[in-house]
Amino acid sequence: MRTLQVDLGERSYPIHIGSDLLSRAELFTPHIAGRQVAIVTNETVAPLYLEKLTQTLQGYSVLPVILPDGEAHKNWETLQLIFDALLGARHDRRTTVIALGGGVIGDMAGFAAACYQRGVDFIQVPTTLLSQVDSSVGGKTGINHPLGKNMVGAFYQPKAVIIDTDSLRTLPARELSAGLAEVIKYGLICDEPFLPWLAEKMPALRSLDASALTEAIERSCAAKARVVGVDERESGLRAILNLGHTFGHAIETQMGYGVWLHGEAVSAGTVMALEMSCRLGRISTDERDAAIRLLRNAGLPVVPPADMTPEHFLQHMAVDKKVLDGQLRLVLLHRIGEAVVTAEYPRDVLQATLAADYR
Ligand code: NAD
Ligand code: MG
Secondary structure (H helix, E strand, C coil): CCEEECCCCCHHHHEECCCHHHHCCHHHHCCCCCEEEEEEEEEHHHHHHHHHHHCCCCCCCEEHHHHEECCCCHHHHHHHHHHHHHHCCCCCCCCCEEEEEEEHHHHHHHHHHHHHCCCEEEECCCCEEEHHHHHCCCCEEEECCCCCEEEEEEECCCCCCEEEEHHHHHCCCHHHHHHHHHHHHHHHHHCCCCHHHHHHHHHHHHHHCCHHHHHHHHHHHHHHHHHHHHHCCCCCHHHHHHHHHHHHHHHHHCCCCCCCCHHHHHHHHHHHHHHHHHHCCCCHHHHHHHHHHHHHHHHCCCCCCCCCCCHHHHHCCCCCCEEECCCCCCEEEEEEECCECCCCCCCHHHHHHCCCCCC
């Protein structure tokens, strides 16, 4: 097992990464204050891992909260089901919410924990690669609104993140690839040497080689922890984590939540950010193409949806959270391994990027 620390003063917490951690009670108990525990999960993950985690937590009063599966359910109605369950079982302020599932469950359970009785403890047990390397770390929680993704939420840090790499064995290959989009992102924005390592290990990662996965997860979490440690509430640096996300969110919104996976949209969005960085002379065409190859070899789409026009993109990007005072800020590469957030770019370069032929 490897352990990292997210340094946020009194809100600091450990990230444990390793095999069979779901059965290790001693990783959970230090973070559970009372006798009540609510495990928030979904219809897909519950049959796979709920019983195992419940066994590990015997001695506590465990309330399972099983939600419908999917990004389309990351909304108020589903959030309400969590409160219904907690109140119905008379959970008090000392209860601990455990998120057992992917990013959708983590974001919703975390937001519920932030709100329930003005805040109860919560533990992230991410079971998708994307949630293990990204959404479970850093304390962003929330739900979607019909007019925009993740538009309602709170910063709320977990007490611990417990990553059982064995859970990836049941994950569909398409979901694994989606997670790899975020892994590759870390190399592009802040860890250049990670990229050749990833290129070499990509077959091992895709065939679930345990040591390659552990290393990739650890390195990704370390990058995220570093950025979040500097800028917890996204007043600056943290925005670099959104490389490819402004374009990607536009794709997700246009196509309808859940049609493109988050990581797939981020991949195509990253290609657009690479293209724009290249057009601005920040990276070479060779560097752009190497990064695109890496995404493609991870099993990811590298072409935005054919029927999406520049107008579609601009319309969705206008409600992006990175719009401040009417200025659309974009995450671009200053060079490979270093990202910048900027509103200073020629408008026509953005237009050309949106209109470019990616096939
Ligand atoms: P997800 O939670 O929808 O999980 C993907 C699918 O895999 C679901 O069907 C899920 O039930 C299933 N699944 C989960 N674990 C499994 C397992 N071990 N075996 C088999 N199936 C399993 O999607 P995701 O990609 O994990 O997360 C995407 C969400 O995360 C988006 O809503 C996105 O906005 C959010 N996100 C949040 C942050 C943040 O900082 N909070 C960062 C990135 C993404
Ligand atoms: Mg993301």
